[in-house]
Every structure is written in C-alpha cells, then in structure tokens.
Amino acid sequence: MLPNAPENRSLWPMPINYDRTVHFADTDAAGVVFFANYLTICHEAYEESLAASGIDLKGFFADHGIVIPIVKSEADYLRPLSCGDKLRVTVKPALLSEDSYEIRYEITRLGRSAKSAAHVRTEHVCIDSGTRARRALPGAMSDWVRAG
C-alpha cells in the first residue's frame, strides 16, 4: 500500500461496466453502427468510469494547461450492431509510463447469447498543452489507472 494514498482511493468502487443501448444516430445506411462510433461509445465508457472515481469531467476535458490526448487507437470490429441492441462495455486501463496509459475496451452485445462485438484499445499521453512536452500524470489520473 502506498503510504500517502489518501483514503485508499484505489479501493473505490470503480465501475468496470458501462451499459448502453444502440441509438438510431449511431447507425448508418448499411443499417448498423458506423465504425467510428464504436470508438465514441468506448469514450463514453471512459467518461463514466472517470466520473465514478470522482473526477470532474467538465474540468478534465477542457484545456487547463495539462491535457491527456489520445495518441493511438486500434479496433477490431467483430459483429454488426443494430438500433436497440443492448451493449456492455468493459474498461481496463493500464499504465505504460509515468506520463502515459492505455485503455482496453471490450464491447459485448447482450441478449440470449451474449457475444463479443469489438475489442478497442486507446493510448493516452499527458502533455503540457502549450509546449506539447510530456508531463507526469496528475495524481487523480494515475490513481484511476491503477484502480482499473
């Protein structure tokens, strides 16, 4: 246990599941979710997980000198998703260095027989928004990653 970990933050009940219904606006003329929207759905799960850890989203995503942009994304699309489908997204962050982390997402289509619909991975680097130089992750963020 880290001696200065305030109140065992890493033991906070971080939600690892985000449930989401497929909306009509997620779909395209092929009748299923547009490929880029799988990434958008994963980002929603990331936001929910941050919010559940007590991180203020409005401040987090605005530019206050330190920003943590996504520098890489990878997705395997395994299954088409239709309007009304019920999804569960799991969020698994892991530190890559003191200034970066990855998140692995699994999108599952729920129903009589739940099926994996996509694997997604994003990579995030903490930088100074003015100079674009790398900066160590703020404490609340490295706590969130470690709790994942």
Add this chain to the structure above:
Amino acid sequence: MLPNAPENRSLWPMPINYDRTVHFADTDAAGVVFFANYLTICHEAYEESLAASGIDLKGFFADHGIVIPIVKSEADYLRPLSCGDKLRVTVKPALLSEDSYEIRYEITRLGRSAKSAAHVRTEHVCIDSGTRARRALPGAMSDWVRAG
C-alpha cells in the same frame, strides 16, 4: 375505450422520462453541446419510449414500405450544457391527424437547482416509402401516441 384495444395497451407503463449524461462527443469547441445534438438527444428519448412500449426499434426505423419521417423540427435552446451534466428528457406525443403526430420534448439539466435547458418539437408523417403518399399510422404507433 376502444372496443378492440388489445389488453389496454394505453395503460402500459410508458416511460415519460429519459435520463442521459452529456458525453464529450456531444460537445464542440465552444465547450458545450453542439446545437444539433440537442435534437439527437431527444431522438434517443423517443427511441427509449418506443422500446418501452414493446416496439422493435430495429424493424421500426428500417424501411419496410411504411416509414414515419420527421418533417419538421423546432428547438429553443435555453441553456448551455457541459460534459458530465445530467439531463432528464420528457417525451409528450400527440396526434395531429390519422397519419401524423407531434412530439414535445423538454430537456432539463438536473442538479441542485434543476433548470430547463431546451424545448424541442418534432412533427412526424406516416408515408409509403415508395410513392411518398400518406398512410394511416400503424396501430402500434397510434397506440403509442395516445398513451403519451
């Protein structure tokens, strides 16, 4: 009471509230929800309400000969919305004729003091997707509108 109303459909528990958190992807570089996305959020509430009445969304929004496109929208934007804001959307449909209905939406930003954030209204007309001629609403849809 309509003599042939099967099992009092109009008494089904239609949800009148749709709760939704503002996502990062809803926002734009002004830091708040992009104006067109208020309409998208209302459409999600419409979908949830249809699904709760037992209407299959995948079939409903696909083109199976009869479609019910939106022919008009109106929105009053009263308040900016930020990432992480908690919203409640109420959905109030009303028949305009045997082949058309309107929906009135109220978007409220929840919190210590809940505030109205937008009024939105859409108008829907039932047509034959081939000829574009007007068609009477299918029974399940007029039931949904009447239950609103």
Add this chain to the structure above:
Amino acid sequence: MLPNAPENRSLWPMPINYDRTVHFADTDAAGVVFFANYLTICHEAYEESLAASGIDLKGFFADHGIVIPIVKSEADYLRPLSCGDKLRVTVKPALLSEDSYEIRYEITRLGRSAKSAAHVRTEHVCIDSGTRARRALPGAMSDWVRAG
C-alpha cells in the same frame, strides 16, 4: 457607402453557396440523412461563409468573453437525402436587433432536376459568456450579416 466602412467590407465577395456531398456518416439505418444532420450541414455553410469574409473560425467559435450561441432552430424536411447526393446550401443572414440575427438556409439537392430538400432557420444572440447578458454584435459580425 458608409463613411467608416473599412475597405468596403460589405462589398467583399461573400459566397452565398456552399456545395457539399452527402457522406455515409450523415446517414442512418433508414438509408437517408439523419434529421439533426441537416442542421449540421447548414452550420458548415455558415462557417464557410464566415471564413470567406475573413473571419477566423478558430477564434470565432472559441469562448473569448463574447459568444454568439444559437437560441432557436426551425427546419422543414422536404426530401430524403442519400449518400453521394450533391447538395447546394444557400445562406441568407439578416439582423434582428443590434445584438441578434437570423440565418435562413435553403438546401437544394442538385442533379438532373434540382429539388429543394429543406428550409432551415437559426437565430443567434450575442452575449457575454460570463454574465449571459446581451452584447452588441462585434463590427465584423454585423458587417457579415449586412453583406448577406
């Protein structure tokens, strides 16, 4: 001629037409453009028109104390639009007061016989982003509106 009009700004060649192809991402599972995306397409035309008048978009849409949010939108959807359709959007701004203006858009689907696809109207009010109090339009903006 206004005595203090710098370099005849109002005579600048303001583009009144914005040409745009319908993209796959604009469509939904009904096979046609999602209703809220008609508004997004009109906003693109607004941006192009501002840029053509020499207004810096990056600065314009960021929050620098004075912002000009959309307070109302109205749309009549006359015709479905499909992926690959060629559109022309006309932009007609008009002053409503010293701190507000409206824009009327006409979306035409080009082709052998051009057809009107939608009428859209937005209303914009200039405010102090801190206090939300109304403020007179900046000179460059009232010039742009008057040139429309």
Add this chain to the structure above:
Amino acid sequence: MLPNAPENRSLWPMPINYDRTVHFADTDAAGVVFFANYLTICHEAYEESLAASGIDLKGFFADHGIVIPIVKSEADYLRPLSCGDKLRVTVKPALLSEDSYEIRYEITRLGRSAKSAAHVRTEHVCIDSGTRARRALPGAMSDWVRAG
C-alpha cells in the same frame, strides 16, 4: 494489361487527394477534432475516391447481399486539428487477398508549413450479408483497389 479490362479502368484518373476543411461539429470541448472523427474524415475520402471511379455510393453502402464492412482500424494521432484548418487526405488501397483489402490514409494539415496530422489504416472484408461468409471482391472493387 489484363485482356478483359474494360476500357482501361485501372488508368482512370483516380483522385488520391481529398481536401476538407475542419468543421465546428468535428470538434469537442478540448477545442480540437474528436479522435473518432479522424476516422470519419478518412471514410469521406474513401467515398470520394470510390465515386470518382464511377462507383455508385448509394448502392455501394446499402446492403444488397454482398457487403464490405471494416473489420479493423488503426490510427496514430500526431497533431490536434482546429475548426477552419485545411486538410488533405491521401487514400492508398492495397489488396490483402481476393476477398479483402486495406486502405492507408495520411491526413496532412495544410498551411505555411504542411504537417502530417494522422496516419490511419482500415481493413475491409467482403462477405455475404446473410451468412457472413467471405466472398470474392466484386470486379469494380478489385479494379478500384488495384488502381490505388
């Protein structure tokens, strides 16, 4: 030269560049283009390239028995993009097998000193939409890929 290549399709002037201005709706509250929208912009370039080869987009992206979904995407985000930025997207397809191809995209931010803003790669597999079994690419598509 392929003996049965009708009218030297592979010599058709396939556009390899797609020029695009960053729109306000592409951005998020961090003030720059949302990461998933880089993929959407690449898909627009793909569509433009197909259309320029004479492929009908409305038919191509609808489900007519044979569909060519994206099964994988990868993106390296090198630089933030702001509203009003001028982009050029290059599209380089390559066959992976008789039923699949990849596309490599390069997004460049134009201006006094043009800079690479992202590398994106997508992988596409041709399948029967009913059985999901792999099918050989239709001739027009393998021509398009070979011409890239």
